[in-house]
Each structure stands twice: as C-alpha cells, then as structure tokens.
Amino acid sequence: MQHAELISALERIVGKQGVVSRSDELLVYEYDGSLDTHLPAVVVFPETTAQVAEIVKLANLAGLPVVPRGAGTGLSGGAVAACGGIVVTTTWMNRVLSVDYANRRAVVQPGVINYELTHRTEPQGYFYAPDPSSQKVCTIGGNVAENSGGPHCLSYGATTNHILDLELVLPSGEVIHTAADEGEQQGFDLTGAVVGSEGTFGIATQITVKLTRLPEDIRVLMAIFGSIDEASNTVSAIIGAGIVPAALEMMDGLCCKAVEAAYHAGYPPDAGAVLLVELDGLRESVAELDARIQTICRQQGAREVRSASTAAERAALWAGRKGALGALGRLAPNYYIQDGVVPRTKLPETLRFVEEVARDIALPIANVFHAGDGNLHPNILFDRRDVSSVERTLRGGMEILRHCVDQGGVVSGEHGIGLEKRDHISYLFTTEDLAAMARLKQCFNPRALFNPDKIFPPLRGCGEVRDQRVAARLAKEGIYAC
Numbered sequence: 001m002q003h004a005e006l007i008s009a010l011e012r013i014v015g016k017q018g019v020v021s022r023s024d025e026l027l028v029y030e031y032d033g034s035l036d037t038h039l040p041a042v043v044v045f046p047e048t049t050a051q052v053a054e055i056v057k058l059a060n061l062a063g064l065p066v067v068p069r070g071a072g073t074g075l076s077g078g079a080v081a082a083c084g085g086i087v088v089t090t091t092w093m094n095r096v097l098s099v100d101y102a103n104r105r106a107v108v109q110p111g112v113i114n115y116e117l118t119h120r121t122e123p124q125g126y127f128y129a130p131d132p133s134s135q136k137v138c139t140i141g142g143n144v145a146e147n148s149g150g151p152h153c154l155s156y157g158a159t160t161n162h163i164l165d166l167e168l169v170l171p172s173g174e175v176i177h178t179a180a181d182e183g184e185q186q187g188f189d190l191t192g193a194v195v196g197s198e199g200t201f202g203i204a205t206q207i208t209v210k211l212t213r214l215p216e217d218i219r220v221l222m223a224i225f226g227s228i229d230e231a232s233n234t235v236s237a238i239i240g241a242g243i244v245p246a247a248l249e250m251m252d253g254l255c256c257k258a259v260e261a262a263y264h265a266g267y268p269p270d271a272g273a274v275l276l277v278e279l280d281g282l283r284e285s286v287a288e289l290d291a292r293i294q295t296i297c298r299q300q301g302a303r304e305v306r307s308a309s310t311a312a313e314r315a316a317l318w319a320g321r322k323g324a325l326g327a328l329g330r331l332a333p334n335y336y337i338q339d340g341v342v343p344r345t346k347l348p349e350t351l352r353f354v355e356e357v358a359r360d361i362a363l364p365i366a367n368v369f370h371a372g373d374g375n376l377h378p379n380i381l382f383d384r385r386d387v388s389s390v391e392r393t394l395r396g397g398m399e400i401l402r403h404c405v406d407q408g409g410v411v412s413g414e415h416g417i418g419l420e421k422r423d424h425i426s427y428l429f430t431t432e433d434l435a436a437m438a439r440l441k442q443c444f445n446p447r448a449l450f451n452p453d454k455i456f457p458p459l460r461g462c463g464e465v466r467d468q469r470v471a472a473r474l475a476k477e478g479i480y481a482c
C-alpha cells in the first residue's frame with residue numbers, strides 16, 4: 001500500500017483531524033522518556049473501540065507494525081515505533097465511562113490520566129491506588145501495559161492488583177474481554193497475562209479498575225540522615241520490625257538539593273539522604289506507628305525526623321518527591337534512569353556500588369527511589385550532545401542493572417523492558433524461560449506486527465544479536481522476527 005493511500009484510508013476511519021503524517025509533526029512522536037528514538041510513518045488518534053479495530057485491520061492488510069501509545073512518558077522505549085509503522089495514540093479516548101461506588105469499581109477509556117480518576121472519586125471518599133510519580137500526565141492504558149508501580153504500591157500493590165477487566169483489540173482486529181461481565185476472573189487469567197505485556201498483545205480500549213477507600217488518617221514523616229548507608233539500613237529496620245508503611249521513599253543529597261531549589265518543600269539541601277515515610281489507616285494505629293518509626297529512624301542515626309500532618313504539608317513533600325525527575329534538569333541536560341530491584345537488605349551495598357560506578361564513568365548519579373520495594377532509580381546525569389558521556393552513561397547503566405541481578409534482583413521494577421532492556425533480559429532468564437514467554441506472545445501476536453522489537457533480544461533486521469544462545473534458540477523455534 002502506498003503511503004498516500006494509507007493516509008487516505010486512515011482519514012476515512014478517524015477523520016482528517018485524527019491523522020498526523022507531516023514529518024515535522026511526527027518528530028513529537030519519535031520518542032518517549034527513554035533514550036531511543038525512531039520515527040513512525042503515521043500517528044492516529046481514534047476515539048472509539050470500533051475505530052481502533054478498523055485501524056488494526058488496515059495495518060494487517062498493509063503488513064505494517066502497530067505501536068500503541070498513551071502519553072509517551074514511558075521510560076523503556078515501549079511507545080517508540082522501533083520499526084516504523086502506525087502509532088495508535090489513545091489520548092482522545094479519555095472518558096471515565098462509569099463509576100460504581102457500591103461495588104468499588106470504575107470503567108475508563110485508556111487515555112484517562114491516572115490522577116484524574118483519583119481527583120474525580122476523592123470527594124466520595126475513594127481513590128485509584130497505583131500512583132506512578134508521572135500520575136498527573138500518564139494514562140491508565142499506559143499503566144496497564146507497563147504494570148506501573150509508584151510510591152504507594154508498597155502497601156497497595158502495582159497496577160495488576162487493581163485491574164478487573166480489559167476490553168482489548170487483538171492484533172487480528174477482533175475485540176475481546178479478558179474477564180466476565182462483573183470483572184470476575186473465570187478460566188485463564190487473561191487480564192493478568194495482558195497487564196505488563198507492553199503493548200505487544202493488543203490495544204486496551206476499555207479498562208475496569210478497582211477503587212480503594214480513602215484511609216481515615218494519613219501522616220508523612222521525613223527522616224533526615226547524614227549518609228545513604230544510614231537511610232538504607234533504616235529501610236530494612238522498618239520492614240524488619242513488621243511495619244509496612246503506605247510508602248517508603250528515599251532521596252539522596254544530590255536529589256534533595258535539586259528538589260529543594262525547584263519546589264521549596266522543606267527538603268534539607270545539606271542531607272546525605274532523606275526517607276519519606278507515609279503511614280495510613282485508623283487514627284490510633286497511625287499515631288502508634290508514627291512513634292515507632294520515629295524511634296527506629298533515630299536509632300539508625302537520623303539527625304531529625306519531621307512529621308507532616310496537614311494536607312498542605314503532605315502535598316508539598318509529595319510534590320517535591322514526585323517532581324524529582326523534572327528537578328534533575330537543574331543539574332544536567334539529560335538523565336538516564338535505571339529501574340533495577342534488589343532485596344531490601346542489599347540496598348546499602350548496592351548504593352555503594354552505584355557510587356563506584358559514578359566514579360568510574362566520571363558522571364554524577366542522583367538516587368530517588370521506592371526504597372521499601374528495593375526498587376532503585378539511579379539517574380545518571382549526562383549531556384546527550386557529548387558522545388563520550390552517552391557511551392559512559394550506557395555502560396554505567398548496564399553495570400548497575402547486572403549488579404542488581406547478581407544481588408538476586410531484577411532489571412526492571414516498574415518501567416518495563418521495552419527497547420531499552422531487551423538485551424539485558426537474557427541475563428535474567430534462561431533460554432527456556434524466554435522461549436515460553438515468546439510462545440505466549442505468539443498466541444496473541446502471531447505476525448509479530450504489534451509493537452515489534454520490544455522485550456525480546458532482537459534477531460534480525462533491527463539490531464545486533466548480543467546473546468547468541470538466546471538468538472539461536474528463538475530462531476530455531478521460528479518465534480521471534482522483527
């Protein structure tokens with residue numbers, strides 16, 4: 001199919017206003033929040049499930065890749081059109097279709113912004129628990145595809161724990177539901193399989209989510225430490241004492257400086273590290289936990305523990321924490337965020353390793369992360385215009401991720417594998433594990449046209465094969481093609 005013919009056919013489906021094909025406009029869609037970029041052939045903005053299904057059928061006919069896209073805040077290249085093709089953006093499918101407080105659920109279109117659902121349900125005493133730090137811009141469709149986490153996932157669980165049913169346009173163009181009408185799971189757990197499949201199994205066009213009751217009381221403590229070691233030992237001490245806070249986040253001194261300059265939220269610019277601990281629940285239990293955590297923090301060397309009990313004080317601290325990545329722009333033109341996970345007890349030595357890497361690659365690394373989950377986010381600060389700093393950044397990132405795996409952890413806690421970590425995944429899984437996953441992908445996506453070149457190490461066409469063992473096994477099975 002000729003390009004002009006494709007554009008006309010897409011315009012017939014979504015109207016002229018829903019198609020972007022001018023090369024200067026396409027530049028906006030060549031990247032997400034990670035480092036990789038690639039231009040799509042065209043970007044479309046459907047408004048209904050029927051339009052999505054028609055677009056997918058057309059792409060099938062033309063043999064073109066389809067890349068689902070939400071707000072483009074992903075941090076692993078998932079929404080980057082690695083092999084070109086049609087980017088299907090769901091941001092115009094942005095309606096909350098129904099809210100059922102009695103049954104604690106809501107049905108939303110995929111382009112609904114995460115925070116909007118909480119904003120809408122809060123006055124009735126409910127919220128949508130998964131809260132990635134990007135929640136004021138990212139979409140629930142993107143959250144589903146990445147199985148996104150966030151500060152409060154320590155006690156409430158990640159996205160997968162809050163999805164009841166998905167309406168999915170399959171790569172064939174058929175429309176299915178992954179659960180029965182009331183969101184009850186019968187037979188295979190298709191919802192569980194699709195959540196976290198990074199847009200390779202289909203496009204979620206309608207999502208039934210759980211709503212959570214707001215707690216009676218909330219408190220946020222900020223514990224200030226002289227060193228990262230003290231702060232990370234405190235994380236193990238809190239969890240080891242049998243306390244699971246609603247959130248347990250850490251920021252190192254470099255981050256605190258940048259955040260304080262940007263937000264004036266009260267973060268101490270001279271700290272070695274701070275912990276942000278949110279407690280929620282019944283008033284009496286929150287007060288008791290507050291006292292116990294303050295004691296633990298002091299025993300572990302905290303020089304000060306501040307308690308924010310008013311909504312305004314809490315909001316200021318969270319604005320600083322959730323805006324931390326943006327504040328890093330004060331320190332360098334670019335940051336490269338890592339997403340490795342280690343057992344909590346390995347935090348002190350892993351953070352020491354991160355410091356060694358920073359020295360080795362001669363670039364600063366700022367840490368802001370979900371410490372309670374052992375989910376690290378070292379941000380390597382560099383300048384994309386300097387080729388040598390890009391090379392050192394990528395090397396440093398790889399060393400950190402491999403170290404996490406060597407500590408018994410994984411290469412991604414919440415940002416997904418995407419393009420960015422597809423070469424590292426074979427360091428984590430055996431060829432048999434990967435072949436089983438690739439077979440599942442083949443069931444949903446037999447022509448490999450849906451979000452191609454993601455998650456699995458590339459075999460041919462789009463890149464270099466790094467792990468010959470994995471490549472040979474997947475090639476033998478005829479499973480993976482770019």
Ligand SMILES: Cc1cc2nc3c(=O)[nH]c(=O)nc-3n(C[C@H](O)[C@H](O)[C@H](O)COP(=O)(O)OP(=O)(O)OC[C@H]3O[C@@H](n4cnc5c(N)ncnc54)[C@H](O)[C@@H]3O)c2cc1C
Pocket residue numbers: 032033067068069070071072073074075077078079090110131132133134137138139140141142143144145146147148149150151198199200202203204205325326414415451
């Ligand atoms: C400042 C900042 C802070 C962040 N903090 C966190 C955090 O705390 N926790 C966390 O987990 N992540 C975080 N992220 C990463 C990112 O926001 C999440 O991965 C988010 O879920 C991506 O949503 P999106 O709408 O931007 O999706 P996109 O980036 O557009 O897409 C992400 C993936 O989802 C697929 N996709 C999108 N929509 C659909 C759909 N309807 N159906 C099927 N597949 C689809 C795409 O193909 C792609 O693979 C952060 C990012 C930034 C920039």
